Amino acid sequence: MGGDEGLVVRKIRHGTVIDHIPAGRALRVLRLLGATLGGGRRIAIVINAESRKLGRKDIVKIEGLEPRVEDLDRIALVAPTATVNIVRDYRVVVKRKVEPPAEVRGILRCANPTCITRKPGEPVTPRFRLVSRDPLEYQCVYCGSILGEREIVEQLGGPAPL
Ligand SMILES: [Zn+2]
Known part of the structure; x- marks a missing residue:
């Protein structure tokens, strides 16, 4: 686990951390989620973070958002390697890999x-x-x-x- 990964995952209270996004696609993932973001949400984006699995990866952290199943499906289409962590009270309560829908x-x-x-x-x-x-x-x-x-x-x- 690199330092920047710890930084991004730990600080969120409620919300979603989307990790292992192929490098350079973080903004596409955000754009796909755009319809559900609403105004005023705090969002952190890390581009080109180091990743043992992918070499380089992007990370998106969105405060106060828990994606719906259809949002996860869409994330898989632009970021098939992504993992989604749902955080409540600073704890990861759900950690799952996105699945490209059949x-x-x-x-x-x-x-x-x-x-x-x-x-x-x-x-x-x-x-x-x-x-x-x-x-x-x-x-x-x-x-x-x-x-x-x-x-x-x-x-x-x-x-x-x-
Ligand atoms: Zn056709």
Whole structure:
């Protein structure tokens, strides 16, 4: 455990520490959680912290937020290696690895422009099945197109924020 990891994990009273985020993706994770952050929350971000597992990693600490299951699923899509620590009264009460969901509905967009899910006015919700965890790959249920990790990260996190 490096010094900066201790610093980030210990100081929070209630909230969430998202650790082992691939280096450079902390702001994408935050952006994905943006809808639930609300105003005035205190947030700490460590970018390029040292990690024995990953070499370099990012850490996000959000005071007063406990993510919902659907938020965790989305974090897994941009940060499949992330671990989520829920903290109450300075103690980690939940520690879990995020899991890329077996199926994703509606969040991702198929890369194939002729896919039925991209027809204008077509009410078909995009659906993808997990076909690989490392590297992360999802397959469109309708046309079979593969979405790679890089495309997924770009779709869900927007353009590189830094
Ligand atoms: Zn498709």
